[in-house]
Amino acid sequence: MVLRIDPDRMRTDFEQLAAMGGTADGGIARTTFSEAHFEARAWFLERGRAAGLETHVDSAANHSLRLPAGDRSARTLLLGSHLDSVRRGGRYDGALGVLCALEVLRAVQDAGLALPVALEAIDFTDEEGTLVGELGSWALTGELSAEILAAPRGGRDLLVSELARVGLTEEGLLAARRDPSTLAGFLELHIEQGPVLERAGTDIGIVTGIIGSSSFQVVFEGDARHAGTTPMEARRDAALGAAGFVLGVRETVTRDFPGCVATVGDIQIEPGSFNVVPGRARLRMECRSLDPEELDALELALAERARAEAATYGLEVELRRVGRWEPAPTDERVRAAIELAAGALGLTTMELPSGAGHDAQALAQVTPSGMIFVPSAGGVSHDPAEHTAWEDCVNGANVLLGAAVDLARSG
């Protein structure tokens, strides 16, 4: 008999969770350590307690529910994702994976199944990078370093003040490492956040690997001058360098790095008035590739392009890498378990890489890891309009359940 989760119970949970940080446009504003984020995490622990599960919060603020094995020294199979969102995000990204993990633990418990490993549903801290990006999962693997914390994605000042505000310490983050020998593996269900599954009409995506990414601060520096009295030819306008670079990033990646992506996601101009020629432009840029060597080459090409644009417009430019996440292939045995579970449910599958970073990227460094994708309507994500058909959510949860039980039994 194929085990199944309780779709009504999961639906009730989904609706409750979506109200926390819910915005008028149907989206979610639940950035790391916001009030809504704390509310969602407290709710998650409460749902676990109500189901009789053990709860645990580690020194990186990762929140866990545990269904122990009969043998208390047994290893742990982790299932989960994250409850934080981008600033104007959707209701499925991360949250669905945490809800499905919770539901799998309850379904196993309800079925009275005795497994040789413990199951743990985990909500990782700061996956989206309000502060660092995949903060909790890297902390858990022990690969978070003082170097990363010295130049975090959201800026050093924000990290320092936020940790102090919520009562965490950098020592605590670095001490959250768990011994890999205590782990039996990691399984993450997530929405695809792209259009591939929907276009192919496929139920379940089996992720082959997670694309690596690098993020940079790029600052062009010119002279802030009066916009009325400074002739066009006498200007050193930082916005021109920024503009040339935005177009240059696109040209470089589409021409020389097919299959990769690169994005200038933010531009901040100083002083930023109608009547002052921009003196400084600060850009946030990132690039992604499945291959570490290609990612190196892409980084170099974009840095070169930034310098060329600065030279064209007589500007100074400074690039600072603020993060790099290595490409991470998933585990073959885990992929097979997903395939088997989907097949038993009569669902169609396809293999595909993940263009987005995920906590599985960190976990794959230390324990056999895999990811289950469910379709994203229109490929929309990081947007209030993010949507996955409820049937696809239930299918994904059932595949997660089947694969988890399979891996637990063989673990």
Added chain:
Amino acid sequence: MVLRIDPDRMRTDFEQLAAMGGTADGGIARTTFSEAHFEARAWFLERGRAAGLETHVDSAANHSLRLPAGDRSARTLLLGSHLDSVRRGGRYDGALGVLCALEVLRAVQDAGLALPVALEAIDFTDEEGTLVGELGSWALTGELSAEILAAPRGGRDLLVSELARVGLTEEGLLAARRDPSTLAGFLELHIEQGPVLERAGTDIGIVTGIIGSSSFQVVFEGDARHAGTTPMEARRDAALGAAGFVLGVRETVTRDFPGCVATVGDIQIEPGSFNVVPGRARLRMECRSLDPEELDALELALAERARAEAATYGLEVELRRVGRWEPAPTDERVRAAIELAAGALGLTTMELPSGAGHDAQALAQVTPSGMIFVPSAGGVSHDPAEHTAWEDCVNGANVLLGAAVDLARSG
């Protein structure tokens, strides 16, 4: 005998004023209705009272000192500029003109000169456009309209809340008009804010006219999508439209509108993260010309360019004009008085247009007006590094004194 101002007295005033809103880098942060702005305006009235001048504040918060004529019904020759600054400005822009006007009134008083018109040193409200731009001077001319107040440069919300906070009303602004028949003219001393006088080695600039300008909000709209999972060719990236337009503005003006300037002074990206393709880009753009018809044509060309860039990148675009200041020629008789006064002091002069907007632009619509420019070191302005040699400041004040007395006598 040629009258002269007291340079030591003016120097003391200059140092005191520069401390109000003074920043560590030697600049000034004295935006409209900031604490430092209130402090400077109160200080200005106090200096006038100490000199035995009459003080007056009108319903647009323009601050005045008056040296009445023997005949109380005599007309008034206005001298002045503004004490507000841009967000990170310098110590000379506006402030020098107000100080010189104060000094001229004191010098005339000290000399016991009886003039057939009253002299008034005036500090106009919000020249720099924190709220509206040339707000006080347009109010005084009666050409401020409800339409301008409905869509001000700094945004309607800010205007409404700031007026309420400082106890002003829109009715008061519109009622600040003074009957032009009571005015004998307007003279404004100002730093050039450009490199022309310094490069020519000339002491005094006689302004032929003030360039007109138009400012626009330009919004490009695409789709905010996940930067990792959305292939380059599937994007509608608002930053691409913004970038194309920034370069396009420069190309259009340098190629088709020589002598004009146009500037994209600010770019704001939404949502503005590393990992989200920009969904919206809000730009602040302005363009300037000495000729009203050329300004029309430039506006049209830039709007067309914005639409072309939007089409290229599959975006929506919306342009909204948030202000237009018509070009304003200065008065021939006033220019001649400046020329004469400079000659009597043995100073060299040249005629030049003003690329920057000034309160004289408003006054020129209703009364014979002119402007005296003094050199700006390196052409730098709207920047903490703004500087004018003290000797040039004194020269300018003496020319203002001579021209004012000449105009007053013939007025």
